[in-house]
Amino acid sequence: MIPSRGSAVARRMVRDRSGVSGFALLALLFLLAFAGPLFTRWSWADTDFTAFRDPPSAAHWLGTTPSGRDVYALTVRGLQKSLLIGLTVATVSTGLAAVVGAFAGYLGGRTDRILMALVDLFLVLPAFLVIAVLSQSARGHGTLLLVVLLAGFLWMVTARVVRGMTRSLRGREYVLAARFMGVSAPRIVFRHLLPNLASLLIIDATLNVSAAIIAESALSYFGFGVQPPDSSLGTVIAAGSGAATTAPWLFVPAASLLVCVVLAVNLAGDGLRDALDAS
Amino acid sequence: MARFVLRRAVGSVVLVVVAVSLAYLLAATALHPRANFEGRSPRPPERVIDARLTELNLNDRTPLPDRYAVWVTGLLRGDLGRDFDGDPVAGELGRRIWVSLRLLLIGTVLGGVLGVALGACSAVRQYRLSDRLITLASFVVLAVPVFVLAVLLQMGAQKVNDATGTRIFQWAGQDGLSHLVLPTVTIVLAQVAVYSRYQRSMMLDVLSADFVRTARAKGLRRGTALRRHALRTAVIPMTTYFAYNLGLLLLGAVFIEKIFGWHGMGEWLIDSIGRGDVNAVAAFDLFAAGLVLVAGLLADLAQAALDPRVRVSR
Numbered sequence: 184m185i186p187s188r189g190s191a192v193a194r195r196m197v198r199d200r201s202g203v204s205g206f207a208l209l210a211l212l213f214l215l216a217f218a219g220p221l222f223t224r225w226s227w228a229d230t231d232f233t234a235f236r237d238p239p240s241a242a243h244w245l246g247t248t249p250s251g252r253d254v255y256a257l258t259v260r261g262l263q264k265s266l267l268i269g270l271t272v273a274t275v276s277t278g279l280a281a282v283v284g285a286f287a288g289y290l291g292g293r294t295d296r297i298l299m300a301l302v303d304l305f306l307v308l309p310a311f312l313v314i315a316v317l318s319q320s321a322r323g324h325g326t327l328l329l330v331v332l333l334a335g336f337l338w339m340v341t342a343r344v345v346r347g348m349t350r351s352l353r354g355r356e357y358v359l360a361a362r363f364m365g366v367s368a369p370r371i372v373f374r375h376l377l378p379n380l381a382s383l384l385i386i387d388a389t390l391n392v393s394a395a396i397i398a399e400s401a402l403s404y405f406g407f408g409v410q411p412p413d414s415s416l417g418t419v420i421a422a423g424s425g426a427a428t429t430a431p432w433l434f435v436p437a438a439s440l441l442v443c444v445v446l447a448v449n450l451a452g453d454g455l456r457d458a459l460d461a462s
Numbered sequence: 463m464a465r466f467v468l469r470r471a472v473g474s475v476v477l478v479v480v481a482v483s484l485a486y487l488l489a490a491t492a493l494h495p496r497a498n499f500e501g502r503s504p505r506p507p508e509r510v511i512d513a514r515l516t517e518l519n520l521n522d523r524t525p526l527p528d529r530y531a532v533w534v535t536g537l538l539r540g541d542l543g544r545d546f547d548g549d550p551v552a553g554e555l556g557r558r559i560w561v562s563l564r565l566l567l568i569g570t571v572l573g574g575v576l577g578v579a580l581g582a583c584s585a586v587r588q589y590r591l592s593d594r595l596i597t598l599a600s601f602v603v604l605a606v607p608v609f610v611l612a613v614l615l616q617m618g619a620q621k622v623n624d625a626t627g628t629r630i631f632q633w634a635g636q637d638g639l640s641h642l643v644l645p646t647v648t649i650v651l652a653q654v655a656v657y658s659r660y661q662r663s664m665m666l667d668v669l670s671a672d673f674v675r676t677a678r679a680k681g682l683r684r685g686t687a688l689r690r691h692a693l694r695t696a697v698i699p700m701t702t703y704f705a706y707n708l709g710l711l712l713l714g715a716v717f718i719e720k721i722f723g724w725h726g727m728g729e730w731l732i733d734s735i736g737r738g739d740v741n742a743v744a745a746f747d748l749f750a751a752g753l754v755l756v757a758g759l760l761a762d763l764a765q766a767a768l769d770p771r772v773r774v775s776r
Contacts, residue, residue, distance in 0.1 A: 303477065304480065304484075307477050307480070307481040307751055308484060309481075309485070309712075309747055309751070312489075312735075312743065312746070313485070313488060315731075315735050316489055316492045316743065317488070317492055340706070400607060401713075404717070405732055420609065420610060420613075421609075424613045427616065427617055428616065428617055428620045431617070438610045441607065442602075442605050442606050442610065445606075445607075446601070449601065449604065449605060450601075
């Protein structure tokens with residue numbers, strides 16, 4: 184019996200040790216992010232007025248910040264936020280890249296030129312500047328704006344790649360057959376072209392997760408991303424990095440969690456790539 | 463060749479103009495230099511604020527097209543406008559540009575060369591211990607954001623200083639060679655991790671190619687075949703990554719400058735955004751866009767020099 188593609192991919196995936204460990208690590212991090220807050224009586228919003236900048240203790244597992252907030256609660260909350268932002272940004276930006284690239288590649292002509300000019304324009308605009316300036320003028324709009332902005336600057340290179348691959352798929356028999364049967368262009372793109380690019384898109388999405396998490400924490404580091412009092416890994420790291428040598432508990436937990444998340448996502452992405460792309 | 467370069471250059475200039483204009487318009491709409499006066503006590507009269515802002519071409523009550531026109535005519539005369547304190551932006555740009563370029567150039571060159579060398583070595587010894595170690599190391603470094611890497615190096619340097627009772631490593635400042643070490647190491651490490659990953663996979667693709675086997679078969683020594691035939695071909699796609707990467711590198715430099723207390727372009731950008739200094743933000747974008755496009759042009763030239771097919775097809 185010939186195994187289905189799905190089970191073949193799954194078998195290759197399981198055999199890849201680093202890929203599996205990436206997924207396992209990611210699962211653990213999710214567990215920590217969403218079940219972690221249940222194990223402490225401090226919430227990320229609380230302030231303990233008896234403990235300012237205390238080192239780790241039984242009451243505060245990872246110590247407290249100079250303003251008396253529990254570092255464990257803040258870090259776990261930050262992890263939650265960073266994971267959610269990473270996942271949504273990756274989904275949105277890969278989706279956008281897929282649609283733009285596939286339509287540009289399939290339709291060609293003027294649509295192609297306009298869309299590719301748009302890609303070039305976004306590539307030249309300094310993303311950091313635009314996001315920083317816009318988030319400065321739109322304080323208090325919460326994380327949604329941040330997600331849109333981050334996704335808006337991650338899609339361009341993938342769109343180019345998708346366009347190139349679509350152009351080579353455009354002449355395939357199954358696409359021609361669909362076209363001559365009178366299937367509309369959007370339907371061809373969504374039903375015939377994009378499913379054939381699925382492996383590329385899945386890999387791209389995982390890579391975008393880590394890119395988005397790094398970008399989010401980088402922006403938050405400078406105060407352009409997630410706004411206090413809410414916390415993300417970036418804000419915790421930024422608050423702790425100034426005193427990293429004298430009060431390492433402010434910096435080390437959040438920084439190592441951030442590294443773990445990115446490492447796990449990259450490992451999982453590499454494993455997926457090897458499993459999906461048998462060559 | 464000359465026509466190819468010319469066409470590329472014209473296209474690049476158009477892109478710079480569009481990008482910088484958009485950045486100016488965006489900054490002019492979204493930033494509020496007027497807010498700087500709100501906190502002053504006694505608060506200057508409205509008329510004075512307006513006059514001052516108009517003088518600096520920062521008045522949000524002047525219509526945007528007018529402000530843009532003033533800025534563009536100034537730019538055409540080589541005048542980048544003035545910052546919030548009334549000092550010319552060009553002077554500040556001139557002071558800061560070398561601080562950043564020093565970091566960026568050393569980082570790119572050293573990082574690129576080391577990264578390519580490590581990646582190539584790693585590919586040639588695929589699955590041996592050295593390959594595994596290099597791959598693992600670059601994988602870990604890739605997962606560490608620049609601002610964490612910088613702080614970690616700082617912590618490590620502090621340990622070394624304490625242990626030896628000296629001040630081998632110094633930060634906070636930009637004078638002298640010892641201040642250059644940590645920021646440069648940060649940026650080089652990050653670059654090496656990226657480039658060695660790319661170079662390894664490029665090199666692996668090439669190693670099994672027919673022309674490398676032919677080169678060996680016609681009697682070239684292994685080293686010569688690898689360097690002259692395999693490496694030269696595998697470096698070609700790297701030029702494109704190099705161009706794309708410079709934009710990211712610039713961003714990394716912003717963090718490094720801020721963490722190590724360098725008064726470069728990055729620090730200027732952050733401060734200018736905070737103060738609503740539209741002209742300074744636009745000047746930074748001019749610098750960034752120019753840098754990325756020059757890098758793109760250089761990458762194209764390098765590609766044409768390395769790859770005969772590119773020269774013929776244009």
